[in-house]
Amino acid sequence: MLEDRLLIWKFNKGKRETIERIYAKYKDDLMTLSAALLYDKSSAEDVVHDVFVKFIRSCGQMRLNQSLKGYLITCVVNTARNKNKAGQRRKDTSLDKAVQFSSNLHSPDLAAMFNENSQKLALALTELPYEQREVLLLHLYSGLKFKAIAEMQNELISTIQGRYRYGLNKLRSLLNGEVEK
Amino acid sequence: MRPTDNIRNSFRKLKIPTSSGLDKKIHNEIVQVTGEINKNKPATPALWRNIMKSKITKIASVVMIIGLVAIGATLINQTSTPAYAVEQTIEAMRNIKTAHCFGTTFDGDNVEMWIEVNPQTGANEKLYFDSSMVSRIATQDEVYTYQKNSNIVIHVKKSGLISNEIRFGRFIEDMVASTTKNNDAKINITEINGEKPFILLTLETDEMLTESKVDAVTKLPMSINVKSTKNPQQGEGKSIDQIFYNEPLPEGIFDFVIPEGARVIEQ
Secondary structure, three states: OHHHHHHHHHHHOOOHHHHHHHHHHHHHHHHHHHHHHHOOHHHHHHHHHHHHHHHHHOOOOOOOOOOHHHHHHHHHHHHHHHHHHHHHHHOOOOOOHHHHHHHHHOOHHHHHHOOHHHHHHHHHHHOOOHHHHHHHHHHHHOOOOHHHHHHHHOOOHHHHHHHHHHHHHHHHHHHOOOOOO | OOHHHHHHHHHHHOOOOOOHHHHHHHHHHHHHHHHHHHHHOOOOOOHHHHHHHOHHHHHHHHHHHHHHHHOOEEEEOOOOOOOHHHHHHHHHHOOOOEEEEEEEEOOOOEEEEEEEEOOOOOOEEEEEEEOOOEEEEEOOOEEEEEEOOOOEEEEEEOOOHHHHOOOHHHHHHHHHHHHHHOOOOEEEEEEEOOOOOEEEEEEEOOOEEEEEEEEOOOOOEEEEEEEEOOOOOOOOEEEEEEEEEOOOOOOOOOOOOOOOOOEEEEO
16 A cells, blocks of 8 residues: 555656556456456447546546555446446347357457457356356456455445355356366 | 365466456546546645755755765764754754654554654654554544454543653654763664665664665655664554555544444543
8 A cells, every 4th residue: 555655646746657667567467457348449448448538638637545456446337337328228138148159259359358268268157147257257356355345335244255155156157176287 | 175175276276357448438437537636735845945944954965975976974972063964953853843654663563653743842842653463543632542352432631641641743853862971872874875865874773773765855754763672662653654644634533433342541
């Protein structure tokens, strides 16, 4: 947290190297999170771009009550969620689920985005409801605690834990523990 | 390995880097925004120019610089005059109006402080202190202490309490003065060369070791570290790790706002 405070202080001073450093430090993690939520690299980059542009333009006025990483993750999650909702509204809701799964399986985007070792996991995650996928990624990938996730999603901790448990069980059954070679 | 551990490890291996196109867009945004900020920033005179105007440094600065280069480690006991470099630091600190500090407590908590200093007396006019456990705002007339875990605010309305704090603007001066009163105290001055040279001041007593790294150019302390050999107190300051001088105070930094739901105890 001390480093975060120093970073934010320098950030508010408009120190270019500090802002570059913040971007370099967090960009890939946020990109991965966004892509794993949306399964669309272009949309994921839009999310990361929008989050960082807004962050950079807050230079001089930023006051944080949480960690910088937590703040940026929250921004990405909220932006991705909005994008996902907008995408769902546009999608043909009559699309059969099996056809949908099949199209994901052969999606060139999925293959292009994730390396071979991660494709199984990435594919299995598409089977989960968005809220469960979000909780799993935030906890297992971003390392956030359930309390932080609950605050982010404006839900009870027990709800988050439930989403995590159901999501993990479903993943286990899909993957049979064979993801890591 | 258990299946769940496999899954956890697989999550950690997910990695999708940003494209060079996105990196370039963000870089351009950074350049544009920082360019606008720095264009609008008012020019402030460098502190070292103020220091060089002072009488002491005009007379002795050339001699001192040569002297510092020649001297390695110097041990000075309480009977001899403290080294001249210390006087430069004392003089430099008389120009401090604000200090923004980042520090650590004895139990490892991180703290942030803003101090408004009276240049005439070196005393703290106003203080903002924030750690994970406690926030404190002190002015000449009152002190608010917020204990975060218990959500309690202690308000003491009494003049002069802030004067009990260490005089930040005279910290080194008071530290040196204490050596003449304490027969067992030793003050050491060491010049440390390297990529960023600094001067190391230490005050040693049988109970405490205080170290301050002094910027070789501005002569201002960059850090202050206290190592207590007896009874270090939980939550109390151990070190100030970074100090920034004469920065504009954030608006409202000394205005205390009672947190929602906090119990206020008037003392």
